[in-house]
Amino acid sequence: MKEATKKVVLITDCIDVASSEMKFIILLECQKLGMTNVNIEVVPISEFSIINASFLIRLMGEHCPPGTVFSVVINPQKxxxxxxxxxTKNGILFFGANTGALTWFLNDFGIEELYEVHDPGFISFGGKYVHAPNVAKLLTGVPFNEFGKKFDTNNITNLNITDGTIVHIDNFGLMKIMGNTPKYAEGTRFKISVNGIYKLDAKFSNRMMSNDDKEWILYKGSSLHGMPELGTVRYKKGFEDMGFKIGDVVTWEEIK
Known part of the structure; x- marks a missing residue:
């Protein structure tokens, strides 16, 4: 019988050769433990952004099947x-530093088991030398208590992302914003403020691509059941022109 493919999602801001190193260490360690059929997907995080990591982990949690292992490699903290x-209660395995990046994901999907790996002390490039070998253990079914100890859920670092926070900017320059699905009449106009300062006017549209080039549009996005999105039509540098970045807080006020 053919061995089922095991899946790893490597969610990291180490997206140069470091991501390849981590992938091959995972594969090598899996081979040592008797597993050869492993697929690894890399999801790049905006550098040093715990907020972006949190969104991407939660987003992938929506789509990945039970048994998938999330390896989260980002830690910009001192x-x-x-x-x-x-x-998690939906069957996804995970490994990552307790930075707050996992909060959204764990809150929404629930925790079935939680452990802390035995601390090896400081090791340069822990994503390669600590995360990768332990991810292989998760993939191959090594019992959790053989490489760590129980971790109190009350000690999980909480990351509070307020409504209006930009959590992701895609390669088209479109900003995904924390909050409920926007529901407005087509063409409704708004004053857009960032961090409390007015920046521009935009309008609401059900299909942003139906509007004029470079026009600022607020619309119902495709992620997590319709989060708000804001961006310029067929122009990916609108957010750069305005100096918007992940972590900024966007608010809008209808123009009457």
């Missing part, structure tokens, strides 16, 4: 955080 791992 201090070392505990490396935690476990399983």
């Amino acid at each position: 201090h070392r955080s505990a490396r935690i791992y476990g399983k």
Whole structure:
């Protein structure tokens, strides 16, 4: 019988050769443990952004089947955080530093098991030398208690992302914004402010691509059941022109 393919989602801001190193260490460690049929997808994070990591982990949690392993490699903090791992109630396994990046994902899908890996002390490039070998253990079914100890859920770092926060900017320059699905009449106009400062006017549209080039449009996006999105039509540098970045807070006021 053919061995079922095991899936890893490597969610990281290490997107140069480092991502290839991590992938091949995972594959090598899996081979040592008797597993050869492994597929690894890399999801790039905006550099140093825990907010962007949090969104992307939650987004992928929506789509990946039970048994998928999330390896989260990002830690821009000065201090070392505990490396935690476990399983959600929808069957996804995860391994990552306790930075707050996992909060949204764990809150929405629930925790079935939670552990902290035995601390090896500081090791340069932990994503390669600590995360990757332990991800292989998760993939191959090594019991959780053989490479770590129980971790109290009360000690999970909380990341509070307020409504209006830009959580992702895609390669078309379109900004995904934390919040409920926008529901307005076609053509409704708004004053857009960022971090409390007025920046531009935009209009609401059900299909942003039906509008004029470079026009600013607020619309119902495709992620997580219709999060708000804001961007310029067929022009990917609108957010750069205005200096918008992940973590900024966007608000809008209808123009009467």
